Amino acid sequence: MDFMVFQYPMISVQACLDGVLLGILFALIAYGMALQWGVMNIINIAQGDLVILGGYIAYFMYLYGIHPAWGVIVAPVVMYFVGIAIYKLVINKVVDRDLFISILATFGISILFMQLMNFAFGADVVLANSDYGTTMLFNNNVVLPNSKIFSAFISILFAICLVIYMKKSKLGRAIRATAQNARAAKILGVDTEKVYAATFGINAALCGVAGALISITFTIHPYMGLPYTIRSFMIVIVAGLGNLPGVAMSGMGLGVFEEFADYILGTEFRIGSVFLLLVLILVYRRFKLSRKREYLK
Amino acid sequence: MNKIILSFISALAILFSTSVVSLAKVVGDKIVLGAAISLTGKYSSNGVHTQNGYNMAVDRINSMGGIKVGGKTYKFDIIYYDDESNPKRAAQLAERLISQDGVEFMLGPYSSGLTKAIAPVTEKYGVPMVEANGASRSLFTKGYKYLFAVLAPANLYLDVAIDLAVEKNNGKGVTVAMAFEQDAFSQDVRLGVLDAIKRTGSKKVIDDKLPKELNDMAATLVKVKQMKPDVLVVSGHTKGALTAIRQISEMKVDVPMLAMTHCDAAKLSKQHGKNSQYALCASQWHKTLTYKDDFFKDGITYDADFTKEFGYAPPYQAAESSAALLVFKDAFERANSFDQKKVRDALAATNMQTFYGNIKFAEGGQNVDKPMVLFQVMCDDAGKCENKVVAPTKWASAKLIHPIPSWSKR
Numbered sequence: 001m002d003f004m005v006f007q008y009p010m011i012s013v014q015a016c017l018d019g020v021l022l023g024i025l026f027a028l029i030a031y032g033m034a035l036q037w038g039v040m041n042i043i044n045i046a047q048g049d050l051v052i053l054g055g056y057i058a059y060f061m062y063l064y065g066i067h068p069a070w071g072v073i074v075a076p077v078v079m080y081f082v083g084i085a086i087y088k089l090v091i092n093k094v095v096d097r098d099l100f101i102s103i104l105a106t107f108g109i110s111i112l113f114m115q116l117m118n119f120a121f122g123a124d125v126v127l128a129n130s131d132y133g134t135t136m137l138f139n140n141n142v143v144l145p146n147s148k149i150f151s152a153f154i155s156i157l158f159a160i161c162l163v164i165y166m167k168k169s170k171l172g173r174a175i176r177a178t179a180q181n182a183r184a185a186k187i188l189g190v191d192t193e194k195v196y197a198a199t200f201g202i203n204a205a206l207c208g209v210a211g212a213l214i215s216i217t218f219t220i221h222p223y224m225g226l227p228y229t230i231r232s233f234m235i236v237i238v239a240g241l242g243n244l245p246g247v248a249m250s251g252m253g254l255g256v257f258e259e260f261a262d263y264i265l266g267t268e269f270r271i272g273s274v275f276l277l278l279v280l281i282l283v284y285r286r287f288k289l290s291r292k293r294e295y296l297k
Numbered sequence: 298m299n300k301i302i303l304s305f306i307s308a309l310a311i312l313f314s315t316s317v318v319s320l321a322k323v324v325g326d327k328i329v330l331g332a333a334i335s336l337t338g339k340y341s342s343n344g345v346h347t348q349n350g351y352n353m354a355v356d357r358i359n360s361m362g363g364i365k366v367g368g369k370t371y372k373f374d375i376i377y378y379d380d381e382s383n384p385k386r387a388a389q390l391a392e393r394l395i396s397q398d399g400v401e402f403m404l405g406p407y408s409s410g411l412t413k414a415i416a417p418v419t420e421k422y423g424v425p426m427v428e429a430n431g432a433s434r435s436l437f438t439k440g441y442k443y444l445f446a447v448l449a450p451a452n453l454y455l456d457v458a459i460d461l462a463v464e465k466n467n468g469k470g471v472t473v474a475m476a477f478e479q480d481a482f483s484q485d486v487r488l489g490v491l492d493a494i495k496r497t498g499s500k501k502v503i504d505d506k507l508p509k510e511l512n513d514m515a516a517t518l519v520k521v522k523q524m525k526p527d528v529l530v531v532s533g534h535t536k537g538a539l540t541a542i543r544q545i546s547e548m549k550v551d552v553p554m555l556a557m558t559h560c561d562a563a564k565l566s567k568q569h570g571k572n573s574q575y576a577l578c579a580s581q582w583h584k585t586l587t588y589k590d591d592f593f594k595d596g597i598t599y600d601a602d603f604t605k606e607f608g609y610a611p612p613y614q615a616a617e618s619s620a621a622l623l624v625f626k627d628a629f630e631r632a633n634s635f636d637q638k639k640v641r642d643a644l645a646a647t648n649m650q651t652f653y654g655n656i657k658f659a660e661g662g663q664n665v666d667k668p669m670v671l672f673q674v675m676c677d678d679a680g681k682c683e684n685k686v687v688a689p690t691k692w693a694s695a696k697l698i699h700p701i702p703s704w705s706k707r
Contacts, residue, residue: 004520004523008523011519011520011523014519015516015519018515018516022513115337118337118338118339118341119337122341122342123338123339123340123341123342123382124342124535124563124564125512125534125535125536125539125563126539126568127539127543127568129543129568129569129570134547134548134549136549143519143522143547143548143549145544145547145548147547218512218513218540218543219512219536219539219540219543220512221339221512221536222339223339224510224512226510227510259515259516262516263516263520266505266506267476267505267506267507267508267511267514267516267517268479268505268506268507268508269508270508270511270516271508271510271511272508
């Protein structure tokens, strides 16, 4: 264990800011997962792979001389239709089945996507350079790449747009109604089939935005999707479904937790610490639920 | 109906038996080698480089007269299987190549991990394997008798960088920050650096292990900014090299010397341009080295011929793969036989020069006659970057730029 992060206050500030910026990006992916989990009761294991696919869209734009930041507009549009296609081909057949079937189905989609991306784009690690430069704070002691700030800003922008859309638009209201009670919504004339397809499409679009941002901020690779799935799963578990402020807070919390775990436990335990936290939270939830059950008895 | 089924089965059996015969070790004028290569999965890029290197050498050797054994001329042929970048699959395929296809001589796969999976199988059957892409030290300490590696072991990758930094520090020890991925290869590189640190009286100030899934090493770099080491060494395959350069440039991390592995496989200068300038990269081979042989002439010619054939400049993974075939050819001719034991003994006695470097095997099977080289990424004002060898001095084509200018002065 290394407590250097506490010995130098500026490292703590750096870790917090890095964590918050990273967490906002995680929260965007998690919000998509929470949305389709809440509406369709599907845990999408392929979430991370959709993110990486979105990243490749931005990367290819960059390769063809277009600034990768435009990827945050193009990737969600393309990914929306990819999402609809996945829904029509696979998800609509498992949407009313039990959770285990949907996990298996999306796990299959995940493997298929990894292999297809590897086949189509190759196994090289790639990135899209934004050349956004760096922001120096506190007498150059804290350094924030502008690409991270840009990612957080775009994530917040998309989250706000989505919240407004869900509140004001007809489809948004239909999605919320379906999430509350699909049967009642159907009786009242909501085409739940369309709602499901749109929800999965919106989730894929959010993944597309996040992927484009990741290709600008970090690196992408066909097999890098799973950690993003795990992180979003964790955020949703903590925050609950349909709770955007909760998802945002939980995302930022996870980002900061990861950064501090990296400094204290070592970089090798960074992802491992997320898994550990997930187990602890699940145990805690179960403990809380069993107490509630006792009380009801 | 039964007759039809019976004749169908007999036809299949005949077809199968002929195919087995046609794939046996030496058929007519062909010496059939077997190779499980990562054509899909996470190692597929380097798997393809390996395959291209093998194919290039097979074509060249065959077109230049082939292999002369017992007064007869033979040609090389290779049976490839795709190991899907999966060690278990690689071991299964090695079994299949040997016990079903009758292959008696093998070429190695890509990566230390997959070579580790295959080596026990080839050893069990006494099949000589010349491999070109497994550098992990642990491969050469298990007492394998049939494994031969044309490349320098992993622990020699970056120790030369520490020596260089000490030399630049007037022989005094330096402070070293290390970030290594947690895989067999990178951890061996780390052991080599640790040996060099001990040998030179240097001091390690950061020793981070990077997980395989990582694409963010900001925390390590923040520590580097704080501790201000003399050297930062990074090894995490292409992912590590790309992530390090991206974040070092974004976070404006100033360090006098930055040394890493896998720069050319990561196409560092292409993906990062001037941001990758001054990075020191360990390499098994560079086209400007002046080694020579009769088949590929020298590094520059190999580079030109490979680029013409495959449309891209050869990374060292391709060059060392081609060298593996030259070693096999030499061993067959010296053994003057296809007896596995004799070929194995001939391989063990190899002492030759190829365009890739000198090749002489130690008892463990590693090549002890070829030093690693370090090149430095150097860019001109127009942003065009080139890799130039700076160490060892014997092969240097440019002078090392040290210390790296700070980001504020670039």
